[in-house]
Amino acid sequence: MPSRRPFFVFVGIALVCEEQPACTIGVLTVEQPSSSVRVRFAPSPTGQVHIGNIRTAIFNWLFARGHGGKFLVRVEDTDRERSTPEAIRVLFEVMEWLGLDFDEDPVYQSACVSRHKQVAEDLIARGLAYKSDKGASGMGEAILFRMPKEDVRFTDLIKGEIAKPGDSLQDFVIVRSDGTPVFHLANVVDDIDMGITHVIRGDDHVENTFRHIRLYQALGAPLPQFGHLPMIVNHQGKPYSKRDGAAFVGEFRDTGYLPDALFNFLSLLGWNPGDDREYMPREELVAAFDLARVQSSPAQMDLKKLSWMNGCYMADLPIALFREEAIRRLQAEGLVDAATDAAYVEAVLELIRSRVKVWPELIELAVYFFREDYPFDAKAVRKRLLKPGVSELLDRLREGYAGLSEWSESALDEALRSALGADQENAGTLIHPVRVAVSGQAGGPGLFEMLQVLGRDRVLTRLERGSRIAAGTLTVGE
Ligand code: GLU
Secondary structure, X not given: OOOEEEEEOOOOOOOOOOOOOOOOOOOOOEEEEOOOOEEEEOOOOOOOOEHHHHHHHHHHHHHHHHOOOEEEEEEOOOOOOOOOHHHHHHHHHHHHHOOOOOOOOOEEHHHHHHHHHHHHHHHHHOOOXXXXXXXXXXXXXXXXXXXXXXXXXXXXXXXEEEEEOHHHOOOEEEEOOOOOEOHHHHHHHXXXXXXXXXXXXXXXXXXXXXXXXXXXXXXXXXXXXXXEEOOEEOOOOOEOOHHHOOOEHHHHHHXXXXXXXXXXXXXXXXXXXXXXXXXXXXXXXXXXXXXXXXXOOOEEOOHHHHXXXXXXXXXXXXXXXXXXXXXHHHHHOOOOOOOOOHHHHHHHHHHHHHHOOOOOHHHHHHHHHHOOOOOOOXXXXXXXXXXXXXHHHHHHHHHHHHOXXXXXXXXXXXXHHHHOOOOHHHOHHHHHHHHHHHHOOOOOOOHHHHHHHHOHHHHHHHHHHHHHHHHOOOOOOO
16 A cells, blocks of 8 residues: 555635536545656647647646656636637647547636635635735725745756745735636645646746745645746747747647657657657657756757658558548549549559658649649759750650550660660769659659659650650740
8 A cells, every 4th residue: 555645634615616517626635645746737728729838738748647647637717708618629629639638527727716715715814815905996805915025945846946035025916806816826726626746837937936835835735846847939049939830739730740740849849868869659758758857948949850750750650541641631632533543542652651741741742643734843844854955865765665565663764774875874864854744843752663653654645745845845834
């Protein structure tokens, strides 16, 4: 039996929540093994979930899972205008998409308002808070917490020792004159009631923590450990915002990033495993995560790295999943329909799969396999097709390809070399123009594999057209 101790005993306050079952804190005494970690993600839903917020959730989740502890969710929904049912739905949807499963029912802060008010009244009764009409706009009296004037210091799990001089600390409002509890009170009371052992949140909350510590003490509750996570910044070192690029989880999901890739990437924003690993599937992250390795300096957002990371996870996707999603996207784009030869689609997907780092790239990589009016890269046309002699070379190659008895990579390669005639050294003089002619692009899969998959009819038609472009008798738009 693990040793058990009463985690928190708060006497004299009945715990009555206004709505059930939303507030699920049902007991005053939470008993648990003393080693047990209980952390929470406490977002204020606004309709979109910023990556900075979800990074906080991920760090809490990794910490809980790595310690065999509990990861809880508390919806800080006291701002009823912003915290709409839709905003709350989006929050849980995003968490589910990222695989952030939680233990116990979520707690809704708005359902615990009467509890918060009772705690405030109790503080008044004990002389630790007082009513005042200072600053109140005729609506009644606010309740202020009497802030002790001694220095407050604590050891942050990430930032180390932090202190604030007592003479800079002011009394502060805990219940507004309209009767609504203020964030500081609600946040602390709920953390106590939920038995939270570690408060891991963004470092924009450091200033609040000085006040919160005094509230814990006034309420006779043991202090949790605090860890403040570094800000996420852009390349200029400014807070990363939607002006810098995608900033909300939903945007990354809708663009086609994979949840495991985004999860891995965000785990490394402010933390590293202490070696050079970056691609770390979830179990590896859980095993390696450690608050001691969270950096205190800001973490720089790097979308290129995310794209690379996504490519690693794309390569890991089971082939059936890749195929299913790819076909869905090709159909949505009108490139493939029920009449398209399934074996051809399969061959195309196999050929381009390793090049798709992020889903939207699929279309650009696949378009010329399924349409004759594929776009031409103007620079590649100028550089590779609009050159003297290219038209004739393409014609010669087309004749060679038309007469091939076997449409295989090696036969295609050999025929190209014989079309070059005396200029064998310079296979590029034909390889590059052929690629532009048949795909419109400067790069792509290996040329002969690509020609083999495209098949004779498409290749011959396109070489003929390429020759006309090269001769200047046909112009193509992009
Ligand atoms: N609702 C607050 C926020 O989203 C919670 C902060 C905390 O984790 O204590 O910033």
